[in-house]
Amino acid sequence: MSIKSRITIAYARTKLSSRKVAEGVENPLHDWVELKVRNTFKQDPEFRKALGRSSLDEIDRKVFEEYQLYRFRKQLAYVMQNSYYYQKKYGEAGVVPEAIRTMDDLNKVPLTEPDDLAEEPFLFLCQSQSKIARTFSTSGTSGKNKRLFYTRDDLLNIIDSIAAALRSAGLLSNETLHIMFPAVVAWDPSLMLEGACKVAGLKSVVCSEVDVDEQMRVMKENQARVIIGLTSFIYRITILAREKYDLRSLGVKAIICSSEPLSEAVRREMEGAWGCKCLSQYGMTEMGLATTIECQEQAGLHINEADFMVEVIDPDTGKRLPPGKEGELVWTSLSFQGSPLLRYRSYDISHYIEPPCKCGHSTVGKIGKPKGRRDSATKIGLGKHIFPVLFDEAIMNVRGVLNYQLVLDKPSFRDRLHFTVEFNGDIEQGKVNVLEAILALEEIKSGLDNDLLDPIEVEMKEVSNDFTPKMKPIVDKRRRYDS
Ligand SMILES: [Zn+2]
DSSP, X not given: XXXXXXXXXXXXXXXXGGGGSOTTOSOHHHHHHHHHHHHHHHHOXXXXXXXXXXXXXXXXXXXXXXXXXXXXXXXXXXXXXXXXXXXXXXXHTTOOGGGOOSGGGGGGSOOBOHHHHHXXXXXXXOSOGGGEEEEEXXXXXXXXXXEEEEEHHHHHHHHHHHHHHHHHTXXXXXXXXXXXXXXXXXXXXXXXXXXXXXXXXXXXXXXXXXXHHHHHHHHHHHTEEEEEEEHHHHHHHHHHHTTTSOGGGGOOOEEXXXXXXXXXXXXXXXXXXXXXXXXXXXXOGGGTSOOEEEOTTOSSEEEOTTTEEEEEEOTTXXXXXXXTOOEEEEEXXXXXXSSOOSSEEEEEEEXXXXXXXXXXXXXXXXXXXXXXXXXXXXXXXXXXXXOHHXXXXXHTTSTTEEEEEEEEEOSSSSBEEXXXXXXXXXXXXXXXXXXXXXXXXXXXXXXXXXXXXXXXXXXXXXXXXXXXXXXXXXXXXXOOTTX
């Protein structure tokens, strides 16, 4: 590393709040969020005025909500001044930043659609191009790519969030993070994580090998203590490795499952194999990825509410829903300066969980484990909408299953379900077990009883040498009148 880049990193490090939280505290994420609120209080007279206080002893939920509303107003004024999109959209809607005083007032601010971002990403840009340090692209539903712009401070913010989340999972600065995303992923989260660790002063090693022996060698050699990676990829390595290695003896403290939903069936298998907690992480590229992580309680994912506001809305009316009610997650970036998004629709279904949490968090809330995208729900037979996660729970629960795909068809008046299952072990017995698990699902049972489904087809496939990430769990080939 050159002297110049060393100095740059050393300087960047001084700006990270996560470095200022003492090592070994009970709840690093909690302390980190509080620190950020206190910093704003110290540095920003407007916030002190909004709060009507000259000192800040305790940060309770009320103070925290005031902090969020204050940051929201500030961000709202910022985008209305600097982004063409928001200037026009909010100007026409008559939005006045100062009028947003309660959480209910947020209903006055129109939602941002992902398609608008895909259509005209430059309209969201709030800074001159020379200030942009990095651009991220992510595919949109309309086929066009969404582009996000980040300044140097935005990137530091993302790094800080990542570091805080890793510490919350138990990673100490003298321990190694093992990063495992398959190399075939279109964009590479490994590089970003590795870079973030470098700046934050955490040790990490990247291993994208499909080969189980190689994964084990790298893990042992570097004494990996926390693993982070693509859920299905870690799962695959786990199932294949546990036959040859004593995974519990490796001393891994936690596994963070990223980028894909973590079903309880998969969690159970992995926790049993490694002898440690398996934590789910959920984030959106549009929000810089590191937005939520599960705590040791495993009852919802804590949100980095110092930098993001999460709301749950009724997807049909667009109105805010109270905590506990299931709906669509809507995100606001409270900190980004490059192209911050306000009240951005995720189309992901979940619910909000208010603090406190048994882990000790008293200020920030959680979201329930996201069920999947609203448009990933499928109707089978005459049943109600079901999410792929339903089949995950049933099929991944069968010992030996590595992955599966369901193809839906309608050759006659009945729906036909064809499952292809990648399996390790006795194929014949595996097939019997998989079929049994599927037939036990209430939705399938009633479909068959009412003659709305063809007999369920299960095709078993032996373990292959390559790994296809995000194998679409459900492919729907049925013709519909509305498509
Ligand atoms: Zn918690």
